[in-house]
Amino acid sequence: MGARANSKIALVLAIAAVLFSCSSNIETATETIKPLETLPTIVSAEPMKPTEVEPVQITDRKYIVEKYSDVSPMKFGERMEGIISGFNPSGKQIALTLDACGGSYDRRITDYLEKKKIKATLFISGKWIDGHEKELKRLSEVSLFQIENHGTTHKPLTSDGRAVYGISGTRGVGEAYDEVMVNSDRLESITGRTPRFFRSGTAFYDDVSICMLKDLGISAAGYTISGDGGATYSKSKIIKTIKGAKPGDIILVHMNHPESDTYEGLVAALQELSDSGFEFITLSEVVENR
Numbered sequence: 073m074g075a076r077a078n079s080k081i082a083l084v085l086a087i088a089a090v091l092f093s094c095s096s097n098i099e100t101a102t103e104t105i106k107p108l109e110t111l112p113t114i115v116s117a118e119p120m121k122p123t124e125v126e127p128v129q130i131t132d133r134k135y136i137v138e139k140y141s142d143v144s145p146m147k148f149g150e151r152m153e154g155i156i157s158g159f160n161p162s163g164k165q166i167a168l169t170l171d172a173c174g175g176s177y178d179r180r181i182t183d184y185l186e187k188k189k190i191k192a193t194l195f196i197s198g199k200w201i202d203g204h205e206k207e208l209k210r211l212s213e214v215s216l217f218q219i220e221n222h223g224t225t226h227k228p229l230t231s232d233g234r235a236v237y238g239i240s241g242t243r244g245v246g247e248a249y250d251e252v253m254v255n256s257d258r259l260e261s262i263t264g265r266t267p268r269f270f271r272s273g274t275a276f277y278d279d280v281s282i283c284m285l286k287d288l289g290i291s292a293a294g295y296t297i298s299g300d301g302g303a304t305y306s307k308s309k310i311i312k313t314i315k316g317a318k319p320g321d322i323i324l325v326h327m328n329h330p331e332s333d334t335y336e337g338l339v340a341a342l343q344e345l346s347d348s349g350f351e352f353i354t355l356s357e358v359v360e361n362r
């Protein structure tokens with residue numbers, strides 16, 4: 073293939089990128105899909121104003137797969153337009169989020185939060201539910217906790233299988249749809265509530281999957297502070313990291329690694345933040361209070 077042909081292909085791809093938006097020009101798309109311009113915009117150094125997406129009716133798998141069948145992803149990451157990464161606080165507010173990716177359950181963390189009446193948003197993957205359905209049911213009955221979706225198989229949410237940290241993403245829009253909706257339905261059947269936020273395994277997404285989530289009426293949840301570095305930090309590093317939180321931050325730690333220092337570091341850091349007047353709110357409150 074000659075250089076001219078290559079540049080022609082590059083031009084076509086560039087035009088396609090400009091033309092592509094969350095509301096692609098498929099005729100069957102209805103007015104219930106909000107156009108891309110209404111997505112929250114991330115401005116560097118300024119926290120974005122999160123917008124919980126209004127529920128829409130387009131949850132049909134076939135429709136979603138057809139809509140994005142010819143669309144190639146142009147972006148991949150954990151910070152991009154459409155991902156809630158921080159918020160504009162009312163006072164000293166922080167959102168604490170706990171990921172349950174799979175494996176074990178460090179119940180000391182949720183016991184502590186209940187004892188101290190600290191609110192948190194819990195992102196639960198299908199892999200974790202496999203061994204903890206009863207515990208999930210109980211956690212969903214604690215009003216302090218908001219249960220949200222951490223994916224059916226805990227993968228990056230992609231339309232082309234791109235990998236990060238050695239974990240391959242979903243390999244097509246159909247698989248991405250299943251990664252979201254299969255676990256959503258399962259969470260709903262156990263907790264009685266439909267999840268409204270989704271955080272992918274690894275918290276990485278591509279732009280096509282972000283658009284798909286918007287169609288499904290689900291908000292993509294990011295974070296601003298990795299409080300335990302994927303449950304690898306020492307106690308002192310966890311304390312130092314979480315203590316650095318500012319109003320409007322979204323802290324991510326793990327509740328599925330009891331062998332790690334997460335519990336001890338988190339408890340010490342939360343005590344200090346509480347003593348200095350911080351309030352902890354759920355992601356729904358992040359959105360509803362605005």
Ligand SMILES: [Zn+2]
Pocket residue numbers: 171172173222226272273274
């Ligand atoms: Zn995870």
